[in-house]
Amino acid sequence: MNNIRFQALQAVLTRGIPEVKFPSQKISDFFGANVFDKKKMKEYLSTEAYQGIINSIEKGEPIPRDMAEQVATAMKSWAMGKGATHYTHWFQPLTGSTAEKHDAFFEPTADGGAIERFSGDALAQQEPDASSFPSGGIRNTFEARGYTAWDPSSPAFIMARTLCIPTVFVSYTGEALDYKVPLLKALNVLDKAAVDVCHYFDKSVEKVNASLGIEQEYFLVDIALFNARPDLHLTGRTLFGHMSAKNQQLEDHYFGAIPERVYAFMQDMETEALLLGIPLKTRHNEVAPSQFECAPIYEEINLAIDHNQLLMDLMDRVAKRHNFKVLLHEKPYAGINGSGKHNNWSMITNTGKNLLSPGKTPKNNLMFLTFFVNTIRAVYEHADLLRASIASVNNDHRLGANEAPPAIISIFLGTQLSDVLDEIETSRISKKIKEDALLWQGIPKIPQILKDNTDRNRTSPFAFTGNKFELRAVGSSANSASPMTILNLIVADQLKKFKYDVDKLIKKGEKKDVALLIVIKKYIKESKNIRFEGNGYSEQWEIEAAERGLANIKTTPKALDALLSDKTDFLFSDTGVFTKREAHARHEILLDSFYKKLQIEARVIGELGINVIIPAALSYQSRLIENVKGLKDIGLDKTTYEAQLDIITKIAEHVNAIKSNIETMVNARKKANTIEDIRDKAIEYDEKVKPFFLPIRYHVDKLEQLVDDSLWPLPKFRELLFIK
Ligand code: ADP
Numbered sequence: 001m002n003n004i005r006f007q008a009l010q011a012v013l014t015r016g017i018p019e020v021k022f023p024s025q026k027i028s029d030f031f032g033a034n035v036f037d038k039k040k041m042k043e044y045l046s047t048e049a050y051q052g053i054i055n056s057i058e059k060g061e062p063i064p065r066d067m068a069e070q071v072a073t074a075m076k077s078w079a080m081g082k083g084a085t086h087y088t089h090w091f092q093p094l095t096g097s098t099a100e101k102h103d104a105f106f107e108p109t110a111d112g113g114a115i116e117r118f119s120g121d122a123l124a125q126q127e128p129d130a131s132s133f134p135s136g137g138i139r140n141t142f143e144a145r146g147y148t149a150w151d152p153s154s155p156a157f158i159m160a161r162t163l164c165i166p167t168v169f170v171s172y173t174g175e176a177l178d179y180k181v182p183l184l185k186a187l188n189v190l191d192k193a194a195v196d197v198c199h200y201f202d203k204s205v206e207k208v209n210a211s212l213g214i215e216q217e218y219f220l221v222d223i224a225l226f227n228a229r230p231d232l233h234l235t236g237r238t239l240f241g242h243m244s245a246k247n248q249q250l251e252d253h254y255f256g257a258i259p260e261r262v263y264a265f266m267q268d269m270e271t272e273a274l275l276l277g278i279p280l281k282t283r284h285n286e287v288a289p290s291q292f293e294c295a296p297i298y299e300e301i302n303l304a305i306d307h308n309q310l311l312m313d314l315m316d317r318v319a320k321r322h323n324f325k326v327l328l329h330e331k332p333y334a335g336i337n338g339s340g341k342h343n344n345w346s347m348i349t350n351t352g353k354n355l356l357s358p359g360k361t362p363k364n365n366l367m368f369l370t371f372f373v374n375t376i377r378a379v380y381e382h383a384d385l386l387r388a389s390i391a392s393v394n395n396d397h398r399l400g401a402n403e404a405p406p407a408i409i410s411i412f413l414g415t416q417l418s419d420v421l422d423e424i425e426t427s428r429i430s431k432k433i434k435e436d437a438l439l440w441q442g443i444p445k446i447p448q449i450l451k452d453n454t455d456r457n458r459t460s461p462f463a464f465t466g467n468k469f470e471l472r473a474v475g476s477s478a479n480s481a482s483p484m485t486i487l488n489l490i491v492a493d494q495l496k497k498f499k500y501d502v503d504k505l506i507k508k509g510e511k512k513d514v515a516l517l518i519v520i521k522k523y524i525k526e527s528k529n530i531r532f533e534g535n536g537y538s539e540q541w542e543i544e545a546a547e548r549g550l551a552n553i554k555t556t557p558k559a560l561d562a563l564l565s566d567k568t569d570f571l572f573s574d575t576g577v578f579t580k581r582e583a584h585a586r587h588e589i590l591l592d593s594f595y596k597k598l599q600i601e602a603r604v605i606g607e608l609g610i611n612v613i614i615p616a617a618l619s620y621q622s623r624l625i626e627n628v629k630g631l632k633d634i635g636l637d638k639t640t641y642e643a644q645l646d647i648i649t650k651i652a653e654h655v656n657a658i659k660s661n662i663e664t665m666v667n668a669r670k671k672a673n674t675i676e677d678i679r680d681k682a683i684e685y686d687e688k689v690k691p692f693f694l695p696i697r698y699h700v701d702k703l704e705q706l707v708d709d710s711l712w713p714l715p716k717f718r719e720l721l722f723i724k
């Protein structure tokens with residue numbers, strides 16, 4: 001059996017389960033042990049330097065050079081004490097993954113010896129040779145000058161004996177080349193706008209942080225089977241494969257016990273994550289076979305995103321020890337559920353108040369309604385931009401595929417809050433109600449515990465879940481910073497407009513609370529069209545959404561147009577989060593990655609079809625021909641080999657169809673490659689090359705059902721999906 005599929009299956013049969021070592025029985029003993037967190041800073045730094053860092057984290061004050069020197073020395077001795085030999089700036093370039101460039105602490109000395117050194121300069125800034133990170137034309141590749149600069153608000157950590165320092169990545173002309181810079185800018189704008197609005201209710205609020213809890217879905221597959229599937233290996237998803245007879249129809253995986261091998265992997269991964277201060281809390285099976293989910297407790301958003309990026313990397317590393325491969329692709333297997341990354345988001349004040357949590361008193365409820373309705377209004381106003389922020393070639397398989405939230409952005413509130421908003425919308429803010437005692441009757445009572453938290457509408461892309469909104473349309477492999485930058489930015493912008501509108505009424509002589517209620521009522525009315533409580537997967541919704549004027553852009557190249565619209569341009573420049581050049585650069589990078597990924601998929605389909613699938617089908621066909629000849633030779637009549645003839649003909653038909661479709665697809669690709677304009681090129685790939693994928697797959701999958709199992713070269717879905 002020289003077939004690689006059978007070698008892989010053999011390997012799976014002999015797998016052992018590696019022993020998982022826990023640093024201690026109690027998580028609190030080791031949580032964050034590999035992080036240079038506040039507690040360790042306090043221990044290793046002078047009081048003055050410690051306070052400097054805290055000011056920088058809380059107020060964004062720059063850290064003076066001499067203090068950076070002190071912090072570097074402290075970090076170095078802490079890290080070396082834990083066995084680290086190298087350090088790296090750790091950043092999030094627009095490739096989507098994280099990047100590192102390692103340097104050793106050690107430096108040779110003049111007398112031929114060596115010392116361990118780590119300077120304040122090395123902590124604060126680095127110049128990685130960054131010529132091959134995407135920059136969308138901002139930084140000419142020959143120039144190769146990008147800087148990474150320390151982000152003190154996300155603590156340094158040790159991974160693989162290397163001290164990792166979270167940094168931003170900017171071009172030499174100061175433009176953002178990463179995901180972190182715009183996020184930090186947007187958070188800053190939100191902080192200011194939200195604090196201003198908080199002051200209508202509570203003057204003691206000094207800072208508002210966004211909070212984020214990210215639920216991460218993923219698939220696991222045995223590493224040997226993964227390696228025997230060139231499509232999984234090169235594109236992250238299976239391009240061929242007939243659906244397993246048993247898949248998710250019994251829905252027995254979701255509630256089933258976690259397989260032992262997977263359980264060991266999860267415990268190992270969780271332990272490593274906890275050591276790095278990632279507060280992983282939940283784990284469970286997901287709907288599809290071999291699909292799982294983990295989620296940490298929510299954190300300040302910048303940290304939550306760093307932790308999610310780190311977690312994706314960590315999962316991959318730990319999986320190797322368990323002979324698994326983690327699939328973070330949004331749609332690794334056609335026919336069963338794909339994976340997403342639910343972003344649970346809220347805003348929390350320095351006084352500890354969750355601004356999206358209804359309060360006990362009518363006054364608190366007015367505060368809640370203010371932030372709640374402004375969020376709805378923001379998403380209504382910039383739904384297309386939010387859609388653009390989650391667009392990717394992988395996510396196109398989910399959005400609009402009736403399994404993940406649709407490409408139509410809508411908001412689910414649950415009946416209780418929908419009723420509350422309807423009530424306000426239809427209430428009359430009459431003269432009478434404007435009298436103090438009666439005003440509060442204008443605000444409907446909101447139950448503290450919202451029943452609808454549990455009434456989950458899984459088909460909604462943006463759902464309110466009791467004390468937070470949950471953006472569900474984010475792809476499993478995406479960097480959450482992309483949608484979260486946009487969400488925080490549009491809410492910030494909306495809050496600024498709200499303040500302007502309310503102040504205008506106050507100036508005209510309205511009482512503050514009346515002014516607030518009048519504007520809230522107006523916003524409820526204006527943004528009503530985006531609220532939808534029904535089934536987002538239904539065809540009826542597509543029709544209704546179109547009637548309501550909501551956009552339904554199913555593919556990435558067109559969804560990305562929103563990044564460059566006049567409305568977006570105004571938003572970006574007004575808030576200063578992206579310059580025009582940065583927005584154009586991002587647009588270009590996203591389109592570039594979009595078409596290149598399709599190009600790679602098309603090539604893999606061509607290669608596998610011609611060099612792997614057709615030869616396997618032909619060897620089986622030759623065997624059948626031999627068999628038919630033999631039967632004829634011994635004098636049997638046609639009735640004895642009718643079945644064989646039928647299969648021989650069918651194989652020929654499918655082989656022909658595969659070959660001719662691949663040839664036409666290659667020609668379409670050649671044509672697409674000559675197109676200069678990047679948007680046109682991406683659309684050409686999407687509309688002229690991609691449409692061949694499914695027909696080719698259809699014929700390949702038909703062959704899979706015809707050809708002798710022992711000759712089939714690629715691991716089948718039933719083998720990939722049911723972990724042993
Ligand atoms: P569910 O399972 O109903 O989606 P969970 O309570 O499990 O909700 O929470 C999912 C995620 O939402 C977790 O990461 C949790 O920490 C996070 N979360 C809870 N409250 C908030 C909040 N106020 N802001 C942001 N995230 C939150």
Ligand code: MG
Nearest residue numbers: 215342344470
């Ligand atoms: Mg959830």
